[in-house]
Amino acid sequence: MEVFKTIFLLYFLILEKVIPQTCPSSSTTSYGSPLIHDDHTATVGSNGPVVLEDTEFLDEMSHFDRERIPPRVVHAKGFGASGYFEVTNDITKYSAAKVFSQIGKKTPIAVRLSSTLSDQGIADTIRDVRGFSVKFYTEDGIWDLVGNDFPVFFIRDPRLFPHVIHALKRHPTTNLFNATTRWDFYTLRPETAHIVMWLYSDMGTPYSMRHINGYGVNTFKLVNKSGQHVYCKFHLYSRQGIKNYSGKEAAAIQASDLDIYQRDMFNNIAKGNYPSWTMHIQVMTQNQADTSTFNIFDDTKVWPEDQYPLIEVGRLTLTKNPINYFEEVEQIAFCPTRMVPGIRPSVDRMLHGRLYSYTDTQLYRLGANYMQLPINRPCNVQNYQRDGKMTFYSQGGAVNYHPNSFGGPNASHWAQSLSSPYFTSGVVGVYDNGDEDNFSQATYFYKHRLDDAGRNNFIENVFDELRNAERFIQKKAIKMFKKIDESLAQNLATKLNSAK
Ligand code: HEM
Known part of the structure; x- marks a missing residue:
């Protein structure tokens, strides 16, 4: 256990840069070697082609080419x-x-x-x-x-x-x-x-x-x-x-x-x-x-x-x-x-x-x-997960299988006591839950959470988008709003009809 703690501490100190590394005062390549030049490629003569031996250029460009990662599939901004x-x-x-x-x-x-x-x-x-x-x-x-x-x-x-x-x-x-x-x-x-x-x-x-x-x-x-x-x-x-x-x-x-x-x-x-x-x-x-x-x-x-x-x-x-x-x-x-x-x-x-x-x-x-990654890292990881691409910390020499006789970590009794097991039974199948009171809380929102100005703005905001939809979709929307509030549906229909 002591060995494990020491390894973890050492890793942490290095990662947190508590142990100083020698830092060059010049700009460097990605591998830390001082750059010969910041702004120009190496060429054959002043007007000739770029040479492959310009490894500084290759190093910088290949990293730049990989700068972007996929945006989140939702919530991208x-x-x-x-x-x-x-x-x-x-x-x-x-x-x-x-x-x-x-x-x-x-x-x-x-x-x-x-x-x-x-x-x-x-x-x-x-x-x-x-x-x-x-x-x-x-x-x-x-x-x-x-x-x-x-x-x-x-x-x-x-x-x-x-x-x-x-x-x-x-x-x-x-x-x-x-x-x-x-x-x-x-x-x-x-x-x-x-x-x-x-x-x-x-x-x-x-x-x-x-x-x-x-x-x-x-x-x-x-x-x-x-x-x-x-x-x-x-x-x-x-x-x-x-x-x-x-x-x-x-x-x-x-x-x-x-x-x-x-x-x-x-x-x-x-x-x-x-x-x-x-x-x-x-x-x-x-x-x-x-x-x-x-x-x-x-x-x-x-x-x-x-x-x-x-x-x-x-x-x-x-x-x-x-x-x-x-x-x-x-x-x-x-x-x-x-x-x-x-x-x-x-x-x-x-x-x-x-x-x-x-x-x-x-x-x-x-x-x-x-x-x-530092922004995602919890303070306390010790388990049997190891390696993979871009590993920063593979838990050093700590034992990597369970059960073991070498003091590797075990699950927590305390966490177990809070795991809240529950009974369930039923027939596995596909159950349609699309029709479980879809409208009463929508109606409540329109009538009680919005005031008159809010209701007017709501109609205006829906109209702004819905007027760009095809006519048959507009009709379906009016039908849906009727189930929420008759006057809302009526006002919206009037606006959409006059915008035709
Ligand atoms: C089955 C329903 C849902 C699925 C499958 C889903 C899936 C996802 C996925 C794939 C991401 C991108 C995560 C990333 O790239 O890091 C994401 C982000 C997000 N989702 Fe959902 N989501 C669902 C429902 C919801 C609900 C109900 C909420 C609100 C409570 C929500 C709130 C968020 C938020 C706030 C983010 C952005 C997280 C960030 O800031 O990085 N999602 N969602």
Whole structure:
């Protein structure tokens, strides 16, 4: 065990550059050799061809040719910052996770805020769902809370994820965003109705990312030290308040500033005006879940706050901009699989789909050892995983199989006691869940969350996009809106008819 610790410490010291390396004062090749020249290739005479022996040029160019990595398949455009999470309320009766263990306890965090459907170069203020991902570097490893700024999602079965993304992103022929495919999908899969209300309200065009909330969306389980569980939703409420642009204001900004959200966040943090969010949870006992009038694992539904009140947990504060965007933001990898003892997945189908997809895409986007990159690296890895492309740390000479008689690490009894085993049985099959009360919460949103001005803007925002869809799709959309609110459907139909 001692040997193992020493190896780990040595690795850590080298990686953290505590052990100094000799640094050349000149610029160098990638292999550290001082450069002969920075700005010119070696040629045959002053006007002749470049020679292959100019290895400096080859070295620089071949690295440049590989600078870009695949963008995220969704949430491609984003920016990040780091800071800390501080516990402000005792929730240990619900969860034994060490990150919540004591009021006043601080845990370092890294956050990435993103647009969902945009490409990397597109304007920040286009209508979109915003991603709000938080990486907690806890003493028990990484906990990733990968959320959005709306509490609900488009679909409730992960099989449909590639389809909703294809329908909402660029068309395969024109490579343009396409109102027909979007509204075709919405109307054919009416479980989208609730998020459509959020997305086409002014919530779809926030004033800044400091003024959005974050929601974990999926249902998780919290497990306390006695092994008892509750179901849980995570919410991050902006302490700056919610503030939005109208559709017209957002469009006007696109003409002058593509990156207004990133600029706003960067400048505020740089000025010391640190943005912060309050973490709340909603909890539900197994008994409440069993008798709930709605499916608590359906991510197109919210849990009414009057029945499941918000419980404060702590505060997230962002205090530091990245020093290197690529290292700290492009290479950061969030994944709902990363949970710590005291936080577990529920049987939420969408969450299960996510548990597979993120790691899979990150292995492709970043490579086999992306968890060893400094921004992703937990403080405490000791296991039997070894090697692979771009290994920085293969755990030295530590024993690499289990069981062993050489003091290699074993699973934790404590983590086991918090694993929350559960009974399940049933017939394996394909069950259609497309028709589980798609409209009542959408109606509630339209009638009670929006005021008159909000409702007018909603109609205006839908009209702005839907007028570009084919006529038969417009009719289907009106039919869908009728199920949400008659007057909404009527007003929209009148506008669309007069625009023909
Ligand atoms: C079955 C449903 C879903 C699947 C298969 C899925 C898949 C993905 C994939 C493949 C990525 C790219 C990850 C990367 O390249 O690092 C991603 C990113 C993301 N997803 Fe999902 N997603 C799903 C649902 C959701 C839901 C419900 C939410 C909101 C709670 C969400 C929030 C995010 C966020 C915020 C990111 C960006 C993470 C970052 O900043 O790097 N996704 N998703």
